[in-house]
Amino acid sequence: MLNKATLTRWFFILASITIISLILWNTYQFFTQLKENERDKMEIWAAAQEEFKQIDLTQDEWDSRLILNVLQSNTSTPMILYTHKEDVYTGNNVDEKKVRDPVKRQKLIQQFISEYKPIDIEYNGEVLQTIYYGNSPIINKIKYYPAALIVIIVLFFLAIYFFYQTSRSSEQNKLWAGMAKETAHQIGTPLSSLVGWTEILKAEQVNPDYVLEMEKDISRLKTITERFSKVGSVPKLERLDVVEITQQSFDYLKSRTSKLIEFDLVVPNGPLYVNINPQLYSWTIENLVKNGIDAM
Incomplete structure (x- = not known):
């Protein structure tokens, strides 16, 4: 309907x-x-x-x-x-x-x-x-008036078409944003349980290396959840060291990528502070690197 x-x-x-x-x-x-x-x-x-x-x-x-x-x-x-x-x-x-x-x-x-x-x-x-x-x-x-009027009509219909497409695209974007937020909400519940399980494993004196890797993956899931929750929202910028955030993204990708791929990161020696959203920035870096790997 x-x-x-x-x-x-x-x-x-x-x-x-x-x-x-x-x-x-x-x-x-x-x-x-x-x-x-x-x-x-x-x-x-x-x-x-x-x-x-x-x-x-x-x-x-x-x-x-x-x-x-x-x-x-x-x-x-x-x-x-x-x-x-x-x-x-x-x-x-x-x-x-x-x-x-x-x-x-x-x-x-x-x-x-x-x-x-x-x-x-x-x-x-x-x-x-x-x-x-x-x-x-x-x-x-x-x-010549009808010809001019036809041109105006064509422009008018183009404007209507643009308006229709924009409206339709806006509805689709709202739908995707709603789905992303709902996904983030659904991931949040089991993620909280995983955090609790890591504490139990620590108490049970499980190998710390295993727990550390689990904590890294949980941290990664938290980052993904935050990214999904921010879809469709205005990003909140923070003044952070872009070199440090880039290094963190680099280290994560290097540990999760095939050993056949060599990574080389060239960054300034000192900190470089900019207004940035760390989750979205790291997401961008990861997508660029993954696209480069897929193109090889």
Whole structure:
């Protein structure tokens, strides 16, 4: 059964996916609506251009003024107007140098065709002019918004994944720390009995060498118990002689390792005091030496 933390995490992920999907859908709808409005605006402009070609300005001043206002209202949409009879290209909201240069003009026309279908201005069934037009600056800016949003979404999901992995790793670390502490607790009970048995053996006048070796092993078990009990806890540092602790770890490893392996320890002659946790430091030394032996 899923616990509360897991349910909360999945709810957060699903809610985030839903919100991001709505943002993407609304962005797409908004972009589509803008393109449709751009198309409608250019069709109105083309109709006005067609009417302007037909009217007599002296006879219908009101209509001509209205049509001129429509024609002059396009201040953002880039377009190229091609007049078939005169074979003339006229640009609006486009760099005139590009319009005059045949190569650049053709390239620009192809770009406009890829964005919108050209509009033909006809009169009595004859095509008089063709309007090539493209996206306005605002649409060009908005069209990169979905790509930027996708990048943000990817980063967002990476953050969620990192959060999930970190949370999962934290739970695992807590589990291992709990197991280590429980192991230390379980070892502590028989260890106390062993200490008592060594005292009995001393009282029974058993060979002191045997008792000494047992005490060394008991001391070793105490060290292991302390190490396990410190897993997951903040180490407590003490100002101790690191040379002495290193020498003790060296002596223990040398006595417990095959005689075929030669040990050589180079340390300063005098004491060297540092802030250190003796149990964890000796554990580190032992692991390094054992890894070196295993690699041989």
